[in-house]
Amino acid sequence: MAIRKIIKGGDPILNKKSRVVEKFDDRLAQLLDDMIQTMHAAKGCGLAAVQVGVLKRAVVVDTGDGVVELINPEIIDKKGVQREQEGCLSFPGEYGVCIRPAVVKLRAQNRRGQWCFYKAEGLKARAFCHEVDHLDGVVFKDRWIKAL
Secondary structure, eight states: OOOOOOOOTTOGGGGSOOBOOOOOSHHHHHHHHHHHHHHHHTTOSEEEGGGGTOOBSEEEEOSSSOOEEEEEEEEEEEESOEEEEEOOTTSTTOOEEEEEOSEEEEEEEOTTSOEEEEEEEHHHHHHHHHHHHHHTTOOGGGGBOOOO
16 A cells, blocks of 8 residues: 555646546555555545546545445435535645535445445535545535635
């Protein structure tokens, strides 16, 4: 495992769409392991592959109850609204209020390629949405709202 360099805001790779993962092999497993170590070292709760310079649809999230690996994630249902402050490992020290669903359901593959289903609320729902946005070339600053 290795700690990878986190791409910072302003780098054009953060605005590119990631490619679907088709090979579930040792290279993918190594990427996921490195992403988990990088996320934990940076004290974050989520990290997308694009944030370490890899344009693959892979995300890791840990909001305090264990790591979730999401490969080729798709949000399949959203309910409610939450307005909360967010930060991002690619934009250290920058925070803004974003509107996200209160509850999300998504499907994603695990590191072996098996499809899994997840339901999340609160912080985990925000983290899932934030990281899936990264895979579509959207950064959280694109979702900031003006003060009410």
